[in-house]
Amino acid sequence: MNLLYKKSFLPALAVALLAASCAGSGPEKTPEQNTAGNSQPTTLKEAFKDDFYIGAALNAGQVMGRDEKAAELVKEQFNTISPENVLKWGPINPRPGVYNFEPADAYVEFGEKNNMFTVGHTLVWHSQAPDWIFEGANGQPASRDTLLQRMENHIKTIAGRYEGRIDGWDVVNEALEDDGSMRKSKWLTLAGEDFIEKAFQYARVADPEAELYYNDYSLWKPEKRDGAVRLVKGLLDKGIKVDGIGMQGHYGIDYPTIDQIEASIEAFAALGVKVMVTELDIDLLPNPTGRQGADIVHTVEAREGFNPYAEGLPDSVQQKLSKRYADIFALFHKHRDKISRVTFWGVADHHSWLNNWPMPGRTSYPMVFDRNYQPKPAFEAIVEAASK
Numbered sequence: 001m002n003l004l005y006k007k008s009f010l011p012a013l014a015v016a017l018l019a020a021s022c023a024g025s026g027p028e029k030t031p032e033q034n035t036a037g038n039s040q041p042t043t044l045k046e047a048f049k050d051d052f053y054i055g056a057a058l059n060a061g062q063v064m065g066r067d068e069k070a071a072e073l074v075k076e077q078f079n080t081i082s083p084e085n086v087l088k089w090g091p092i093n094p095r096p097g098v099y100n101f102e103p104a105d106a107y108v109e110f111g112e113k114n115n116m117f118t119v120g121h122t123l124v125w126h127s128q129a130p131d132w133i134f135e136g137a138n139g140q141p142a143s144r145d146t147l148l149q150r151m152e153n154h155i156k157t158i159a160g161r162y163e164g165r166i167d168g169w170d171v172v173n174e175a176l177e178d179d180g181s182m183r184k185s186k187w188l189t190l191a192g193e194d195f196i197e198k199a200f201q202y203a204r205v206a207d208p209e210a211e212l213y214y215n216d217y218s219l220w221k222p223e224k225r226d227g228a229v230r231l232v233k234g235l236l237d238k239g240i241k242v243d244g245i246g247m248q249g250h251y252g253i254d255y256p257t258i259d260q261i262e263a264s265i266e267a268f269a270a271l272g273v274k275v276m277v278t279e280l281d282i283d284l285l286p287n288p289t290g291r292q293g294a295d296i297v298h299t300v301e302a303r304e305g306f307n308p309y310a311e312g313l314p315d316s317v318q319q320k321l322s323k324r325y326a327d328i329f330a331l332f333h334k335h336r337d338k339i340s341r342v343t344f345w346g347v348a349d350h351h352s353w354l355n356n357w358p359m360p361g362r363t364s365y366p367m368v369f370d371r372n373y374q375p376k377p378a379f380e381a382i383v384e385a386a387s388k
């Protein structure tokens with residue numbers, strides 16, 4: 001895949017080529033030249049530069065100068081970013097007419113300044129969507145027309161504000177149930193199934209150049225994979241342009257299988273759209289929901305029982321994590337002709353949402369950088385996977 005199509009890379013490329021022709025050396029550090037003095041690249045973006053974009057989701061503090069260490073690490077390691085929360089409907093437009101653009105503006109500027117492929121997440125979602133969107137007059141639910149009008153206005157306002165500056169939008173997020181049927185969200189029940197095509201149409205108008213994606217979790221599940229294929233094929237058949245499918249990638253240490261992930265990469269690529277891994281992390285902690293129902297567990301006793309690595313990660317588990325990341329990245333590397341981007345959902349371990357889900361206050365280790373912003377053994381394992 002050619003990573004140089006992004007407009008803003010072109011001037012950088014010209015400068016790099018000019019420098020190379022003057023100095024007689026390549027534009028980037030080559031594997032032979034890296035500072036560690038060995039033959040492995042020292043950054044993820046270098047390791048995968050011929051394969052796909054590689055990135056991280058950033059929080060508000062990281063783009064607003066409150067976590068310089070994370071910001072530096074991101075600049076060093078990644079060439080694409082996603083906004084963890086700042087562009088979602090609730091944070092950016094909590095009440096009618098009230099907009100909180102500052103963190104989102106800072107996010108987009110961060111991407112622009114650092115020549116990164118800048119993702120927008122997300123325009124239409126059932127979660128982090130304030131109640132007022134779905135309310136009509138006199139406490140009644142909003143009518144279909146009102147709801148679609150609000151959606152159009154939202155997409156026009158947000159995608160329009162960043163037109164030409166956001167490279168790809170998660171237009172619709174998580175519209176499917178795990179069995180592949182449409183999620184019974186307020187979007188579906190109040191507006192009808194075509195809310196999805198409307199969202200894509202409005203987004204295309206608001207920013208004609210941006211790539212537009214459908215994004216969801218557990219897309220490795222066969223029924224949900226089929227549901228996503230049906231959904232996106234249906235849109236494409238109607239002439240609605242969908243540029244890619246985002247497989248979120250919130251994986252466990254022992255699920256899904258590599259074959260399950262591979263089957264989804266292949267099924268989505270067969271539709272002729274880009275495949276992206278958009279929210280990658282690997283949860284090492286026991287999941288209480290399997291044993292105690294779906295409720296979040298709040299008692300200290302219960303949390304202690306489910307927080308086994310509060311004092312640190314044993315080597316044996318660290319190695320398991322490395323092996324798991326190695327296997328997953330070997331798969332991504334194998335399918336680099338289909339995958340356009342891989343994005344971690346966070347930067348270092350302490351930033352991850354998995355410290356607070358499905359119960360608050362645990363110590364989680366899902367990323368490849370530790371709480372001191374240092375690469376974990378999984379980092380080396382990933383770099384190694386790129387070289388095979």
Ligand code: 9MR
Pocket residue numbers: 084085127128173217248279353
């Ligand atoms: O990481 C996000 C967390 O900070 C928010 O509280 C949460 C709200 O629902 O959303 C998290 O990000 C989600 C993403 O936007 C969509 N896919 C699932 C992610 C993890 O919940």
